[in-house]
Amino acid sequence: MSKHVDLPDLIPVFPLPGALLLPRARMPLHIFEPRYLAMIDDALGTKERLIGMIQPNEVPGKKAGGVHRIGCVGRITQFSETEDGRYMITLTGLSRYRARDEVEGFTPYRRFNVNWDGFDGDMGPTERDTGFDRPKFLDLLGRFFSARELNTDWDTLKEADDELLINSLSMLLDFEPEDKQALLEAPSLSTRRETLVTLIEFALRSDGSGDMMQ
Incomplete structure (x- = not known):
């Protein structure tokens, strides 16, 4: 694993449903809740400037506030403050982690002890997907965008490298x-691409089109 950023055993964590950060990808965030404004202030005061993104995982019958075991830590690489005190930041994904126990007290935001084992490739070079059939994938994606009435810059998609496109x-x-x-926890880029294809095909069947990637 690359050592250009030290990965601590304790990190601040931002539980946000539906928000997915992946290694080497960028996520813009609009921060306005007081506890998360404090989190950003504290993170900016450290050398690493790390924030751990994670999804809530509420289990019926258990204490509220549960989170999934796997998240992704990002480094604050862009930062601006609005006139009314809100923050606009960009997180650049560094590595996935496994959340262990939560550390109580002292901060208004949540902190977890984490483990980085098993994610050595996350801070390595850009990953390739040797089995990627880009024309068939883009054809499927085109049907999905058409069904959802979405627009995109197809020239940019065609030119993007495998990892950037899939992630x-x-x-x-x-x-x-x-x-x-499931996309976050995929062990490789090819597995993530296969999961993504499955989700798109399922969405198309749910929309009544029945289209699948051949």
């Missing part, structure tokens, strides 16, 4: 939080 779509497309979690 950007995983983050931006409007899937359920549990589907987003």
Whole structure:
């Protein structure tokens, strides 16, 4: 794992349903709640400037506030403040992590002890998907966008490298939080692409088109 950023055992965590951050990808965030404004202030005061994104995981019959076990930490790489005190930030994904126990007290936001084992490739070079059939994938994506009446810059999609294309779509497309979690936890780029294809095909069948990637 790259050592250009030290990954601590304790990180501030931002539970946000449906928000997916992936390694080497960028996520813009609009921060306005007081507890998260405090979190950003504290993170900016550290060398690493890290925020851990994670999805809530509420289980019936259990204490509220549950989170999924796997999230992704990002580094604040852009930051601006509005006149009324809100923050506009960009997180650049560094590595996934496993949340362990929550550390109580001292901050208005949540903090977790985390484990980085098993995600060594997240801070390595850009990942390739050797089995990626881009023309068939873009054809499927075109049917999905048409069914949802969505527009995009197709020239940019055609030119984007495998990881940027697959991860950007995983983050931006409007899937359920549990589907987003499956995309996050995919062990490789090819697995994430296969999961993404399955989700798009399911959405098309639900829309009544019945289209599938051949």
